[in-house]
Amino acid sequence: MTAVLEVRDLKVHFLTRRGVIAAVDGVDITVGRGEVLGVVGESGSGKTVTGLSILGLIDPPGRIVAGSIRLDGQELVGAREAQWRALRGRKIAMIFQDPMMTLNPVLRIDTQMMETIFAHEKVPAELARQRCRDALGRVGIPSPEERLSAYPHQFSGGMRQRVAIAIALLNNPELIIADEPTTALDVTIQAQIVAQVQKLAAETGTAIVWVTHDLAVVSGLADRIAVMYAGRIVEEGPTVEVLNAPRHPYTRGLLSSLPARNPRGKPLNQIPGAAPSLLALPPGCAFAPRCARALDICRQVAPAETDAGHERRLRCHNPLAAAGVAA
Amino acid sequence: MVAFLIRRIGQSIFVILAMAALVFLGVFLIGNPIDVLLAPDADQIERAQAIERLGLDKPLWQQFLIFLLDLARGDLGTSFVHGTSAVGLILERLPATMELAFVALTLAIVVGIPLGVIAGLRRESWLGRTIMTGSIVGFSLPNFWFGIMLILCFAVTLQWLPAGGRGPTGSLFGVELSLLNPAGWPNLLMPALTLAIYKVSLVIRLAYSGTREAMLQDYVRFARATGLSPQRILGVHVLKNILIPIVTVLGLELGSMIAFAVVTESVFAWPGIGKLLIDSIARLDRPVIVAYLMIVVALFALINLVVDILYSVLDPRVRLSDTGN
Amino acid sequence: MSDLSVKAAPPTVDIETPFARFAADYCGSWIAMAALAIVVVLIAVSLLAPLIVPQNPYDLSQISIFDNMLAPGERSMEGRLYLLGTDDQGRDMLSAMFYGLKLSFFVGIVSTALALAIGVTFGIMAAYFGGRIDSTIMRVVDLQLSFPAILIALILLALLGKGIDKVVIALVAVQWAYYARTIRGGALVERQREYIDAAQNLALPAHRIIFRHLLPNCLPPLVVVATIQVAHAISLEATLSFLGVGVPITEPSLGLLIANGYKYILSGKYWISVYPGLLLLLTILAINLVGDRLRDLLNPRLKA
Numbered sequence: 035m036t037a038v039l040e041v042r043d044l045k046v047h048f049l050t051r052r053g054v055i056a057a058v059d060g061v062d063i064t065v066g067r068g069e070v071l072g073v074v075g076e077s078g079s080g081k082t083v084t085g086l087s088i089l090g091l092i093d094p095p096g097r098i099v100a101g102s103i104r105l106d107g108q109e110l111v112g113a114r115e116a117q118w119r120a121l122r123g124r125k126i127a128m129i130f131q132d133p134m135m136t137l138n139p140v141l142r143i144d145t146q147m148m149e150t151i152f153a154h155e156k157v158p159a160e161l162a163r164q165r166c167r168d169a170l171g172r173v174g175i176p177s178p179e180e181r182l183s184a185y186p187h188q189f190s191g192g193m194r195q196r197v198a199i200a201i202a203l204l205n206n207p208e209l210i211i212a213d214e215p216t217t218a219l220d221v222t223i224q225a226q227i228v229a230q231v232q233k234l235a236a237e238t239g240t241a242i243v244w245v246t247h248d249l250a251v252v253s254g255l256a257d258r259i260a261v262m263y264a265g266r267i268v269e270e271g272p273t274v275e276v277l278n279a280p281r282h283p284y285t286r287g288l289l290s291s292l293p294a295r296n297p298r299g300k301p302l303n304q305i306p307g308a309a310p311s312l313l314a315l316p317p318g319c320a321f322a323p324r325c326a327r328a329l330d331i332c333r334q335v336a337p338a339e340t341d342a343g344h345e346r347r348l349r350c351h352n353p354l355a356a357a358g359v360a361a
Numbered sequence: 362m363v364a365f366l367i368r369r370i371g372q373s374i375f376v377i378l379a380m381a382a383l384v385f386l387g388v389f390l391i392g393n394p395i396d397v398l399l400a401p402d403a404d405q406i407e408r409a410q411a412i413e414r415l416g417l418d419k420p421l422w423q424q425f426l427i428f429l430l431d432l433a434r435g436d437l438g439t440s441f442v443h444g445t446s447a448v449g450l451i452l453e454r455l456p457a458t459m460e461l462a463f464v465a466l467t468l469a470i471v472v473g474i475p476l477g478v479i480a481g482l483r484r485e486s487w488l489g490r491t492i493m494t495g496s497i498v499g500f501s502l503p504n505f506w507f508g509i510m511l512i513l514c515f516a517v518t519l520q521w522l523p524a525g526g527r528g529p530t531g532s533l534f535g536v537e538l539s540l541l542n543p544a545g546w547p548n549l550l551m552p553a554l555t556l557a558i559y560k561v562s563l564v565i566r567l568a569y570s571g572t573r574e575a576m577l578q579d580y581v582r583f584a585r586a587t588g589l590s591p592q593r594i595l596g597v598h599v600l601k602n603i604l605i606p607i608v609t610v611l612g613l614e615l616g617s618m619i620a621f622a623v624v625t626e627s628v629f630a631w632p633g634i635g636k637l638l639i640d641s642i643a644r645l646d647r648p649v650i651v652a653y654l655m656i657v658v659a660l661f662a663l664i665n666l667v668v669d670i671l672y673s674v675l676d677p678r679v680r681l682s683d684t685g686n
Numbered sequence: 687m688s689d690l691s692v693k694a695a696p697p698t699v700d701i702e703t704p705f706a707r708f709a710a711d712y713c714g715s716w717i718a719m720a721a722l723a724i725v726v727v728l729i730a731v732s733l734l735a736p737l738i739v740p741q742n743p744y745d746l747s748q749i750s751i752f753d754n755m756l757a758p759g760e761r762s763m764e765g766r767l768y769l770l771g772t773d774d775q776g777r778d779m780l781s782a783m784f785y786g787l788k789l790s791f792f793v794g795i796v797s798t799a800l801a802l803a804i805g806v807t808f809g810i811m812a813a814y815f816g817g818r819i820d821s822t823i824m825r826v827v828d829l830q831l832s833f834p835a836i837l838i839a840l841i842l843l844a845l846l847g848k849g850i851d852k853v854v855i856a857l858v859a860v861q862w863a864y865y866a867r868t869i870r871g872g873a874l875v876e877r878q879r880e881y882i883d884a885a886q887n888l889a890l891p892a893h894r895i896i897f898r899h900l901l902p903n904c905l906p907p908l909v910v911v912a913t914i915q916v917a918h919a920i921s922l923e924a925t926l927s928f929l930g931v932g933v934p935i936t937e938p939s940l941g942l943l944i945a946n947g948y949k950y951i952l953s954g955k956y957w958i959s960v961y962p963g964l965l966l967l968l969t970i971l972a973i974n975l976v977g978d979r980l981r982d983l984l985n986p987r988l989k990a
């Protein structure tokens with residue numbers, strides 16, 4: 035089965051007055067039909083930029099300088115703006131973080147939904163309206179007909195995000211990029227949205243890339259996880275395996291710093307130090323300055339991606355032992 | 362929506378009454394009302410008659426009531442200079458000023474918004490910078506001097522346009538308008554341009570900052586992510602958002618344009634209410650000054666009302682929150 | 687073994703004052719720097735006017751009516767060179783312009799300063815005390831701001847008569863409301879902050895809290911508004927003088943000079959209106975450019 039999305043060695047650079055920022059520095063991603071990939075990382079890890087570049091939404095001073103992005107086998111890097119526009123909202127859709135401002139406050143919901151349909155095909159207005167109603171129903175919004183005539187500020191945050199998801203689904207895309215869609219929402223609403231998305235992915239076979247900093251969210255949702263640090267994917271694999279037996283020290287650090295996993299009364303674990311400024315990356319592995327397992331080679335040579343078995347990939351000179359192997 | 366309307370109309374009436382009270386105080390209390398409402402060369406008999414006729418021997422509150430009744434009837438005295446009803450005089454000249462203000466306003470919108478949006482989108486380019494610099498020059502220009510320079514250039518040196526006055530007019534429902542008669546357009550051009558230049562600069566700057574802010578908003582990014590064309594994003598999403606502050610400011614500025622017509626009409630000898638006011642001040646024709654004030658106040662109240670209504674039409678958040686949602 | 691070498695002086699840390707950094711930021715734009723330089727030069731010129739101009743245009747004994755209406759560069763019958771010509775009274779245009787500039791600056795700056803003092807006092811009181819005081823003051827402010835400045839000034843001057851002092855009064859009356867509203871907005875925000883609570887808990891007297899604690903933090907937008915208002919005041923004074931209700935004809939400001947020259951435009955004697963106007967434009971433009979730059983620097987929303 036061909037993957038829906040194939041990203042190979044993607045590099046996105048930002049040319050600023052103070053230097054070149056390699057926000058994404060050689061990222062590989064593969065997502066199959068109906069699969070959910072969780073991309074996890076701190077702010078500045080490059081996860082949002084990765085998502086944006088799949089939609090061609092990187093604006094100057096940023097540029098895709100190398101790599102390939104293939105959707106259903108079709109190469110996207112270097113495509114003209116008109117080609118990108120044909121794909122956005124149609125084959126690839128995006129959901130953003132802040133539902134408050136994602137929808138235009140002065141336009142009605144039906145206007146904003148129907149224009150997404152009209153941007154890609156000629157459909158009679160009544161039919162388009164019907165599709166919008168159905169989409170709203172599918173994301174669990176009651177009385178969709180009334181809601182269509184309403185304005186964004188009349189909805190709660192969770193509802194607005196559902197509308198954003200409905201818009202993303204309107205044209206039955208093959209791939210959805212969700213960039214921290216639940217970060218701005220209450221925890222209970224978060225759970226609802228996550229469940230909704232899971233259900234929809236299963237029903238429609240849409241592939242999803244879910245970008246987040248919250249491990250807890252992806253643990254229940256994603257089939258596979260990719261952990262990003264300083265513009266590179268440092269570990270990738272099936273969710274259950276990565277979370278139960280992390281092999282990269284950074285992943286391990288992230289997991290053990292989760293409060294839920296901490297025995298009561300003990301001080302919280304932290305990864306010492308701070309994420310590096312992308313303008314001043316150390317030579318060698320970007321994580322080395324904070325890594326307890328750093329070797330000399332880590333400080334000199336950036337680790338290449340290696341196959342770690344069980345459909346896992348790893349970028350580390352000194353990974354933790356695989357499960358079931360003596361340390 | 363209806364509740365909103367009623368409340369706003371009530372506010373407008375309050376403002377008009379407040380102004381009437383102020384004018385009344387100014388005329389009847391501070392100044393000697395005889396001097397204000399009667400020609401300086403009236404003799405004793407005429408004075409006595411006027412006192413009786415104007416009811417100046419009655420208690421103050423009665424006088425105020427009479428003043429209000431007169432106001433409602435549209436009677437604010439007779440002009441010393443022209444001998445006709447002061448209100449009638451103003452109403453006769455009003456169309457000239459209004460058409461000047463409207464043409465200037467149209468210019469401001471039609472020229473200002475596109476230029477401002479372009480400057481906002483292409484901030485760093487040569488075009489964007491020129492537009493913004495031009496806008497600062499435009500609103501630093503002393504209005505009257507700009508008019509004089511226009512006359513010097515186009516009327517005296519190049520001799521393309523007439524130096525002043527209002528040209529031939531056409532008539533619509535008894536109202537004389539230069540707009541209706543193409544022969545009158547050359548006369549309209551320079552005064553309208555002079556009046557407009559400040560507003561155009563203001564609108565450019567508003568459209569510029571509005572566009573810049575709008576482009577940074579998430580809904581623009583989201584619209585792009587759904588594959589909408591840039592034309593649609595700009596023309597519908599961004600424009601509707603920047604129109605809100607522009608409409609508000611323009612509404613207020615229309616009022617100030619009518620006031621500033623005083624200067625433009627003086628420079629170009631345009632026979633509107635502005636020139637009438639200046640002449641009346643110079644000749645101490647006080648009934649006309651009083652009539653001017655009251656009519657202008659009523660006009661401003663009306664404009665503010667219209668702007669508020671427009672604002673609520675453009676911004677649904679205002680409209681719906683007013684109905685107690 | 688002890689080290690006998692001369693120790694290098696410890697590196698000094700250059701502490702940059704906020705003002706120094708602000709000045710450095712300001713100079714990022716060459717236009718803004720040029721504008722500031724022009725304003726300084728113009729103020730200097732106007733202050734030094736009595737010393738540098740060939741003639742005192744307000745001194746009737748120095749003007750000769752026979753020299754009137756000379757074109758720029760022409761010489762009078764006695765051989766005096768008039769660089770920019772003379773007006774209809776025989777005044778040297780250059781001198782009249784510089785004196786007029788001084789008048790413009792005087793009126794503009796004084797009226798702005800007074801309006802600032804009055805407006806700030808009322809505005810900050812409204813914000814600090816709130817309640818009825820706030821709504822009364824703001825109602826007056828709103829009522830006044832809903833009327834165009836030029837009308838208010840015109841009517842006031844029609845009642846008061848001509849004179850520099852009356853012009854200043856009219857300009858102050860027109861401007862104070864704007865400052866009141868601006869500072870009230872900022873003060874309302876600052877008032878919520880903890881340092882005001884702290885000062886109140888220390889039982890500091892109200893006037894001390896207002897003027898020593900609240901006011902300094904509301905200043906940045908005021909600086910921008912005040913600068914631009916000076917330009918506005920200068921423009922307004924010129925307009926009023928042009929209309930004949932401003933300064934008396936014996937002490938012409940730039941506006942009055944332009945008005946005098948207006949009569950002669952149609953016969954091509956342009957210099958009486960053109961040169962004062964250019965000077966006026968330059969002054970207003972330079973001040974506006976400075977104010978614009980200040981606004982860009984002090985506006986938090988546009989700080990990327």
